[in-house]
Amino acid sequence: MMQTGKQTLKPRQPGMKPLLLAGALLAASLPFAGSGGANEPAFINGPVTKVIDGRTIAVGGVSLRIEGVYTPAPGDIYGYTAKVYTERTVRGMELRCELLEESAGGFPIGRCLHNGKELGAIVIEAGAARDCTRQSGGRFSSLESATARELIPLPPECQ
Numbered sequence: 001m002m003q004t005g006k007q008t009l010k011p012r013q014p015g016m017k018p019l020l021l022a023g024a025l026l027a028a029s030l031p032f033a034g035s036g037g038a039n040e041p042a043f044i045n046g047p048v049t050k051v052i053d054g055r056t057i058a059v060g061g062v063s064l065r066i067e068g069v070y071t072p073a074p075g076d077i078y079g080y081t082a083k084v085y086t087e088r089t090v091r092g093m094e095l096r097c098e099l100l101e102e103s104a105g106g107f108p109i110g111r112c113l114h115n116g117k118e119l120g121a122i123v124i125e126a127g128a129a130r131d132c133t134r135q136s137g138g139r140f141s142s143l144e145s146a147t148a149r150e151l152i153p154l155p156p157e158c159q
């Protein structure tokens with residue numbers, strides 16, 4: 001497990017235990033902000049190193065869900081399209097992400113900024129994602145494409 005401010009992050013893949021020491025050393029070198037106090041948020045700074053699916057990315061070696069973004073699962077044709085769009089849009093971007101909470105899938109949810117703009121807005125504007133209004137408070141709904149609204153129904157947890 002890796003401690004980042006107020007959250008403990010667990011390895012996500014089987015066989016990661018031997019890499020725990022290496023992960024801890026990497027974590028010590030990452031630019032985290034916040035002293036870890038109860039009221040202080042945890043931040044991660046770094047490039048997007050991996051796109052796992054349309055709404056899950058890795059920043060500085062930590063996998064997180066993009067706050068306010070909904071895409072179908074990767075096995076769905078629109079889920080695959082969302083992953084491709086997200087990868088083309090964000091791979092290599094330098095981000096500053098505030099870790100908010102843990103998602104139902106076990107990933108932390110991150111509110112990430114690139115040059116002052118929220119990553120959720122960037123991904124939704126790219127056209128293959130929807131605004132998860134329960135998370136975002138509807139901040140991104142005006143950015144959704146008509147095609148995304150037509151083809152990607154929102155699940156109950158986003159409404």
